Amino acid sequence: MSARRIPLLSYVFMKILEMKPATYDRHMDRASRGHVFKAKQAVAEEVTPGSYVLDIGCGTGDLARMMIERDCIVDGFDMSPAMIMAAEERIETEHLARKFSARQIGVEGMDGIAAETYDAIVSMLVFSELNDDERCFALQQAQRILRPGGIIIIADEVVPQTGCRRILQSIIRLPLFAITYIIATGVTRPLADLAGDMARAGVTIVKEVRSHGDSFAMIVGRKKGEGEP
Amino acid sequence: MTSILKTIWGLLFRLFPCPTKVGLRRIGEPGPDSPVLITCNFDLTVKRLKRVLKGLDVWLLVAESKGVNVWCAAGGEEFNTHSVVSVVKTSGIEDKITHRTLVLPPLGAPGINADEVRSQTGWKVRWGPVYADDIPRYLTDNYKKNEGMKRARYDLSERLDTGLGSMFPIYLTGAMGFLIFGRNLLTEYLVAGALAFIVFMSLCSWIPGRRGITKAFFVDAVLVLIMVILEVSLNPYISELRPFLILALVMIPVYGLELGGLASTMKSDLDPFLARLGIGAVGNVAFAGTVRTELLNGYRELTYNEDLCIGCRSCAEVCPQGVWTMGENKKAVLVNKDACTACRACLVQCKPEAIQALRV
Numbered sequence: 001m002s003a004r005r006i007p008l009l010s011y012v013f014m015k016i017l018e019m020k021p022a023t024y025d026r027h028m029d030r031a032s033r034g035h036v037f038k039a040k041q042a043v044a045e046e047v048t049p050g051s052y053v054l055d056i057g058c059g060t061g062d063l064a065r066m067m068i069e070r071d072c073i074v075d076g077f078d079m080s081p082a083m084i085m086a087a088e089e090r091i092e093t094e095h096l097a098r099k100f101s102a103r104q105i106g107v108e109g110m111d112g113i114a115a116e117t118y119d120a121i122v123s124m125l126v127f128s129e130l131n132d133d134e135r136c137f138a139l140q141q142a143q144r145i146l147r148p149g150g151i152i153i154i155a156d157e158v159v160p161q162t163g164c165r166r167i168l169q170s171i172i173r174l175p176l177f178a179i180t181y182i183i184a185t186g187v188t189r190p191l192a193d194l195a196g197d198m199a200r201a202g203v204t205i206v207k208e209v210r211s212h213g214d215s216f217a218m219i220v221g222r223k224k225g226e227g228e229p
Numbered sequence: 230m231t232s233i234l235k236t237i238w239g240l241l242f243r244l245f246p247c248p249t250k251v252g253l254r255r256i257g258e259p260g261p262d263s264p265v266l267i268t269c270n271f272d273l274t275v276k277r278l279k280r281v282l283k284g285l286d287v288w289l290l291v292a293e294s295k296g297v298n299v300w301c302a303a304g305g306e307e308f309n310t311h312s313v314v315s316v317v318k319t320s321g322i323e324d325k326i327t328h329r330t331l332v333l334p335p336l337g338a339p340g341i342n343a344d345e346v347r348s349q350t351g352w353k354v355r356w357g358p359v360y361a362d363d364i365p366r367y368l369t370d371n372y373k374k375n376e377g378m379k380r381a382r383y384d385l386s387e388r389l390d391t392g393l394g395s396m397f398p399i400y401l402t403g404a405m406g407f408l409i410f411g412r413n414l415l416t417e418y419l420v421a422g423a424l425a426f427i428v429f430m431s432l433c434s435w436i437p438g439r440r441g442i443t444k445a446f447f448v449d450a451v452l453v454l455i456m457v458i459l460e461v462s463l464n465p466y467i468s469e470l471r472p473f474l475i476l477a478l479v480m481i482p483v484y485g486l487e488l489g490g491l492a493s494t495m496k497s498d499l500d501p502f503l504a505r506l507g508i509g510a511v512g513n514v515a516f517a518g519t520v521r522t523e524l525l526n527g528y529r530e531l532t533y534n535e536d537l538c539i540g541c542r543s544c545a546e547v548c549p550q551g552v553w554t555m556g557e558n559k560k561a562v563l564v565n566k567d568a569c570t571a572c573r574a575c576l577v578q579c580k581p582e583a584i585q586a587l588r589v
Contacts (some may be wrong), residue, residue: 133316
């Protein structure tokens, strides 16, 4: 297996690593040889400093912390009570109470957020855990709660665009998928058409960066500004 | 082809997940007033429900349960409040109907908090019948259930069905073991294991004992007696029968230990046993320290404070054992505590916490 492919291990094993939130970030970084950390940095750098941001599936708040360093205020949510507990611990120990809040809901709870609230919405390795309906719903809600001209940045595991790479990804993934399924029951699914899904929800794709053998993508979408056609 | 393979997998390997797509299914030609039912995303359950509902016009919401059946997924909290709220909100059902009534499977009650579903979705929640076969009548009778529809029966067909799905992997593992390490006894194992399964599961309702393992020990005692009689009487067939009988003696307690966990009418034996041995979890299914395991191991006790009861009927609606009924004062009455299998359904549904599992 080439070094370029190694990050794939961490995505597939994510559901296992999630079982221990206290060590989740550290183990994800280790399993991905730092790729996950760099991907979070790349996402944070896309957010305009000083923005009001929603972090979908905030986990322990690692990505939120990076955005707070850029003077952003972050609201996060995650479905996992254990992850939210870890995030709350971070808020307390790192004195982030005024800049970061985390609550335990799933994407279905996004309909309770007021329209045009956020300047930016970010999500890292979450959409590959959602089913088709949840993904569509989350993107439609994201479009609704973004302010005009706001951006949405999604970084996640994706299906490669070429046939050979798709086959290679499947071969590498299959045994890892089986192990994850047995240990954690839950699994992640690489996204087949994330940019298309985002476009269908009404955002304009402004940037797409694919990496690691085309198996990981960061996609930036923008909601139309006021008065824009 | 995939569908057939998934059906076979679901039948023979019920212990393992077999997921189908989450989301909205149309049964017949449902309209804005048609009933909305919800179930888990275990492939076999969805197929069976579709078969039972044939001829009706119904919306079926298939919620995430990680590909596990309703009873097991709810017990393991994989089929939960979030799964139900999520499918209600994200499937698009709200745009297709005019009413807001959801019919949930009562065996899902240990995992789904109906009150939370109500508050998060605004939908009214009804607990349907325990068995899918009763759903058509339940819908025709305008959501009315008789007492029989509320109770788990665990009759012969269900025993053979769930038993096959749960015990076949154990049987198969044993067969592989004999194939590798004791091929000379493989035939005896296959015959004795299969016969022991059929006899034990067919007769288990009539075998004395309230727990699977107790029933198994009773059958073993009878088998030992038969063996002793055959040995003492110098029966000419004893040398041929001996390996079959010994293998059956071993297999029956294995089946018995598993029986409690899969029957909705019996207390589980395996989880509390493993917890006592210090094995707290298998994969991400944790049981040590859970309320259910502690109830089963006697570290907690089911308690009821009538003063706190608000008469919502939830406990009586969801208990598959008839542990609860409603009294004349419209408050719950604990009528059959001994029948409780510690499924936690009443504990999860009791909003004022009139029912609790307190540490002994």
